[in-house]
Amino acid sequence: MSVTIYDIAEHARVSIATVSRVFNEHPRVSEATRRRVFRVADELGYEPHASAQSLARKNTQIVSAVVPMMTSFFFMEVLRGMQDRLDESDHDLLVYAARTLDRVDGQLARALQRGRADGMLLASTPITPSRARRLAASRRPLVLVDSYHEDFDSVTIDNVRGGADAVRHLLARGHERIGLLLPLAESVPGRDRLDGARQAFREADVDLDPQLVVRAEWDTEMHGFTRYAGYRAMQQLLALPASERPTAVFACADVMALGALRAAREAGLSVPGDLEVVGFDDIESSAYVGLTTFRQPMVEMGTLATELLLRRMREPDTEPSHTVFAPRLVVRETTGAATTALA
Amino acid sequence: MSVTIYDIAEHARVSIATVSRVFNEHPRVSEATRRRVFRVADELGYEPHASAQSLARKNTQIVSAVVPMMTSFFFMEVLRGMQDRLDESDHDLLVYAARTLDRVDGQLARALQRGRADGMLLASTPITPSRARRLAASRRPLVLVDSYHEDFDSVTIDNVRGGADAVRHLLARGHERIGLLLPLAESVPGRDRLDGARQAFREADVDLDPQLVVRAEWDTEMHGFTRYAGYRAMQQLLALPASERPTAVFACADVMALGALRAAREAGLSVPGDLEVVGFDDIESSAYVGLTTFRQPMVEMGTLATELLLRRMREPDTEPSHTVFAPRLVVRETTGAATTALA
DNA sequence: CTGAAAGCGCTAACAG
DNA sequence: CTGTTAGCGCTTTCAG
Numbered sequence: 001m002s003v004t005i006y007d008i009a010e011h012a013r014v015s016i017a018t019v020s021r022v023f024n025e026h027p028r029v030s031e032a033t034r035r036r037v038f039r040v041a042d043e044l045g046y047e048p049h050a051s052a053q054s055l056a057r058k059n060t061q062i063v064s065a066v067v068p069m070m071t072s073f074f075f076m077e078v079l080r081g082m083q084d085r086l087d088e089s090d091h092d093l094l095v096y097a098a099r100t101l102d103r104v105d106g107q108l109a110r111a112l113q114r115g116r117a118d119g120m121l122l123a124s125t126p127i128t129p130s131r132a133r134r135l136a137a138s139r140r141p142l143v144l145v146d147s148y149h150e151d152f153d154s155v156t157i158d159n160v161r162g163g164a165d166a167v168r169h170l171l172a173r174g175h176e177r178i179g180l181l182l183p184l185a186e187s188v189p190g191r192d193r194l195d196g197a198r199q200a201f202r203e204a205d206v207d208l209d210p211q212l213v214v215r216a217e218w219d220t221e222m223h224g225f226t227r228y229a230g231y232r233a234m235q236q237l238l239a240l241p242a243s244e245r246p247t248a249v250f251a252c253a254d255v256m257a258l259g260a261l262r263a264a265r266e267a268g269l270s271v272p273g274d275l276e277v278v279g280f281d282d283i284e285s286s287a288y289v290g291l292t293t294f295r296q297p298m299v300e301m302g303t304l305a306t307e308l309l310l311r312r313m314r315e316p317d318t319e320p321s322h323t324v325f326a327p328r329l330v331v332r333e334t335t336g337a338a339t340t341a342l343a
Numbered sequence: 344m345s346v347t348i349y350d351i352a353e354h355a356r357v358s359i360a361t362v363s364r365v366f367n368e369h370p371r372v373s374e375a376t377r378r379r380v381f382r383v384a385d386e387l388g389y390e391p392h393a394s395a396q397s398l399a400r401k402n403t404q405i406v407s408a409v410v411p412m413m414t415s416f417f418f419m420e421v422l423r424g425m426q427d428r429l430d431e432s433d434h435d436l437l438v439y440a441a442r443t444l445d446r447v448d449g450q451l452a453r454a455l456q457r458g459r460a461d462g463m464l465l466a467s468t469p470i471t472p473s474r475a476r477r478l479a480a481s482r483r484p485l486v487l488v489d490s491y492h493e494d495f496d497s498v499t500i501d502n503v504r505g506g507a508d509a510v511r512h513l514l515a516r517g518h519e520r521i522g523l524l525l526p527l528a529e530s531v532p533g534r535d536r537l538d539g540a541r542q543a544f545r546e547a548d549v550d551l552d553p554q555l556v557v558r559a560e561w562d563t564e565m566h567g568f569t570r571y572a573g574y575r576a577m578q579q580l581l582a583l584p585a586s587e588r589p590t591a592v593f594a595c596a597d598v599m600a601l602g603a604l605r606a607a608r609e610a611g612l613s614v615p616g617d618l619e620v621v622g623f624d625d626i627e628s629s630a631y632v633g634l635t636t637f638r639q640p641m642v643e644m645g646t647l648a649t650e651l652l653l654r655r656m657r658e659p660d661t662e663p664s665h666t667v668f669a670p671r672l673v674v675r676e677t678t679g680a681a682t683t684a685l686a
Numbered sequence: 687c688t689g690a691a692a693g694c695g696c697t698a699a700c701a702g
Numbered sequence: 703c704t705g706t707t708a709g710c711g712c713t714t715t716c717a718g
Contacts, residue, residue: 002457004711015689020713028687050458051403052711054394055694062437069423073627076415083440092453094405095438097426110435114345115393115695258631284416285628288601347695358705363697371703395695398710458711 003044012040023048054115063309064094064117066107068124073283074298078123078145081302089310091118100221101125112138119313121145121305126188127152141312145305147188148322153312155305155323157296159189162327163196164203166250166278166294169329171204173276173336179212179246181233181256183224190223193252193280212237212246216256230259238267247275248335254279254286254293261289261334277334280327290333297325346387355383366391397458406652407437407460409450411467416626417641421466421488424645432653434461443564444468455481462652464488469531470495484655488648490531491665496655498648498666500639502532505670506539507546509593509621509637512672514547516619516679522555522589524576524599526567533566536595536623555580555589559599573602581610590618591678597622597629597636604632604677620677623670633676640668 005019012019014033021029022037040046054060063086067075079095086093094117096107104125111120112134119141125131127149135142136151144154170178180197183190201208214233216224224233230251237246251257257279261271269275279286279293286293304323312318348362355362357376364372365380383389397403406429410418422438429436437460439450447468454463455477462484468474470492478485479494487497513521523540526533544551557576559567567576573594580589594600600622604614612618622629622636629636647666655661 006711016712017690017714018688021688024713030687033687047457049398049711050456051394051397052458052694053713055392055398055696056711056713058694058713060394069419072416072419076412076419079438079440080412080442083442087449092459093438093440095422095436097422097436099423099426106430113393114390115395116435284626285631288628288632349695359696360698360706361704364704367697373703376703392695395710396697398712399695399697401697401710 002049003046004049005046007044008037008040008046011044012036059118060116061090062092062094062117063119063121063306064096064111065121065123066096066098066104066111066125067122068098068101068104074146074281074296075123077298078302078305081299081304082121082306083302084299085303085306085310091310101223102221105131108134112140119143119309121309122147126186141309141316143305143309143312145301150322151320153305153308153320153322155301155308155325157301157325157327159192159327160196160199162280162294163193163250163252164200165196165327165329166193166280167197167200168204169292169331169335170248170250170276170278171200171206173248175246175248175276176206177209177212177244177246177248179237179249180208180214181230181237181249181251181260182213182215183229183252183256184216184220187223187225187252190252197250209244211240211244225253225255227255227259227262230256231263232259234260234263235267238263238269248277249275250278250280252280254281254283254291257291257293257334258285258289261291271334272336276336279334282330287332292332292335293330294327295330296327301325345392346389347392348389350387351380351383351389354387355379402461403459404433405435405437405460406462406464406649407439407454408464408466409439409441409447409454409468410465411441411444411447417489417624417639418466420641421645421648424642424647425464425649426645427642428646428649428653434653444566445564448474451477455483462486462656464648464652465490469529484652484659486648486652486655488644493665494663496648496651496663496665498644498651498668500644500668500670502535502670503539503542505623505637506536506593506595507543508539508670508672509536509623510540510543511547512635512674512678513591513593513619513621514543514549516591518589518591518619519549520552520555520587520589520591522557522580522592523551524573524580524592524594524603525556525558526572526595526599527559527563530566530568530595533595540593552587554583554587568596568598570598570602570605573599574606575602577603577606578610581606581612591620592618593621593623595623597624597626597634600634600636600677601628601632604634614677615679619679622677625673630675635675635678636673637670638673639670644668 005016008019009016096111098104098107123145142152144152148154214236216229216233218229218232219226251260264275279291282293282295348359351362352359439454441447441450466488485495487495491497557579559572559576561572561575562569594603607618622634625636625638
């Protein structure tokens with residue numbers, strides 16, 4: 001069997017309490033015994049048993065992250081940020097990835113199990129009243145990433161502003177007939193971006209032709225956030241009589257924009273010549289394709305969220321904080337810029 | 344405080360042993376008490392304490408995955424596969440992501456901590472003798488993904504064959520002056536792909552001009568597996584006198600190929616007109632760019648590796664198994680095909 | 687500065 | 703079918 005503090009205690013001729021103290025850097029241990037214990041410990045190859053520590057300490061040094069993997073790139077970047085911060089404070093990360101949004105609740109349940117993790121990061125998941133209740137009832141330190149609820153700490157980006165800026169960018173480039181490629185109505189970021197877009201149209205006093213607003217009805221389990229959904233939605237726009245077609249399109253997500261680009265290409269349209277396109281997210285492929293889009297500081301969101309979580313784990317009873325990042329427009333070729341940067 | 348089996352025992356007027364039995368689906372419990380216990384349990388909102396179970400059972404129901412994140416896409420796909428399999432058998436996943444290869448050992452140490460996880464998946468990490476010793480000494484069930492060592496179960500793809508097929512594809516398309524974009528010599532997959540390539544040249548009786556073999560000396564902490572490294576390496580090839588330049592290039596990784604594409608474009612070359620390109624990996628961007636490349640069954644590798652791990656956790660003393668997948672050539676536009684499929 | 691002893695919450699013989 | 707009783711390995715009073 002593997003070695004325990006009892007073995008060390010025996011060999012070092014001290015009590016297990018002392019061994020424990022040594023490993024927990026308790027101040028009042030004589031230098032002599034400290035050394036002796038350490039020496040014996042690594043002669044024997046001792047390593048503390050995580051579960052036993054967790055049980056006795058009533059904490060696990062583990063943080064869990066529940067994430068729908070729809071947007072794998074987004075998640076990976078956030079994960080990077082989380083890891084960085086977690087490594088610093090010696091916490092481990094339990095990942096509960098859900099392939100689709102409806103599987104999130106199952107993963108949530110597992111992540112919430114008593115004695116599994118000390119805190120939880122929940123990403124890109126709409127907080128319904130029922131989820132909010134469950135989460136509150138669990139009394140687990142929690143930080144929301146890319147979704148919002150007043151009762152919990154959150155780190156989000158300003159989707160309304162992003163939607164508005166997207167349309168403004170297109171209006172500024174002289175477009176009036178601007179198409180909108182939307183995900184399902186259930187998508188909160190989708191709704192916000194649409195709100196923003198609407199707002200920009202109003203400001204500019206431009207009418208938004210309802211024909212040009214297409215809601216993705218495909219891949220609904222992904223809320224329409226797929227290439228295919230974007231592809232089909234774009235085809236629908238392209239099926240309009242030539243004079244009624246949009247001259248530019250704002251797709252609510254890069255994946256959709258990429259599908260749209262494809263549809264445009266197949267229809268023989270040149271981008272940006274015949275059609276300009278703006279996306280949202282700045283996923284990895286976007287730089288290659290030269291897609292104009294909005295960048296979110298994903299890594300930073302991950303580290304900040306983790307930072308907040310660690311703080312909340314320390315001080316559970318502070319007011320929830322809400323950080324909103326501004327999406328940054330990245331202009332590339334699909335809205336007529338000359339060159340793509342080698343990101 | 345949260346509710347324990349003692350509370351339930353008290354309320355249900357049974358012993359804690361019975362409560363435990365009920366929750367562990369022990370056969371010999373009367374239906375009546377079973378029901379009573381369950382009823383009381385969820386009246387009280389009981390939930391077993393994971394750490395306590397782990398300590399008593401001597402297992403955690405947790406599997407850890409140690410992964411360098413250099414290739415985030417590859418990792419995400421493998422992760423998907425792992426999650427799928429893990430969900431089925433109710434295991435949780437501890438992720439130890441390392442930003443660079445030299446941080447892998449640190450993460451390994453954490454993943455190996457006693458009482459943290461019952462088994463470990465280790466991805467894309469060269470197994471040096473010293474690592475092999477540590478891993479063997481830990482006696483932890485282990486499966487290697489995308490790397491090989493005779494002592495441990497492994498799931499890999501046949502890089503030698505991939506390298507050979509890449510060159511064969513190019514030779515078959517009539518190229519003789521084929522450039523090779525390689526990562527650092529430390530990279531095992533890189534070496535294998537090169538070996539394969541060499542082999543293909545020999546078979547075809549074509550000489551490989553040493554000038555056309557470029558080793559990426561940039562981004563060494565990533566073993567040269569970056570866009571930038573590919574970009575610079577390609578520039579080096581393009582700096583050759585026109586008559587000595589390659590007419591086709593095999594890049595050992597898609598990220599490098601993408602960088603190479605960029606360099607070619609900047610140099611005013613058209614692809615595939617002036618230069619054909621083959622990559623390796625089939626990352627997400629490749630489909631958009633139309634890059635001809637080799638696809639690895641990443642999700643499948645993840646599930647299989649997990650399957651093997653779970654088996655080894657059950658039967659620790661079986662011979663290590665080694666599964667080798669064949670990379671599949673995906674022909675796209677960079678080697679002259681007409682259309683890209685909308686994957 | 688150090689030891690004894692009582693948990694942490696659950697599992698698993700061993701009796702009955 | 704059910705209860706009693708040791709642990710699992712570590713932390714943490716409470717004494718000394």
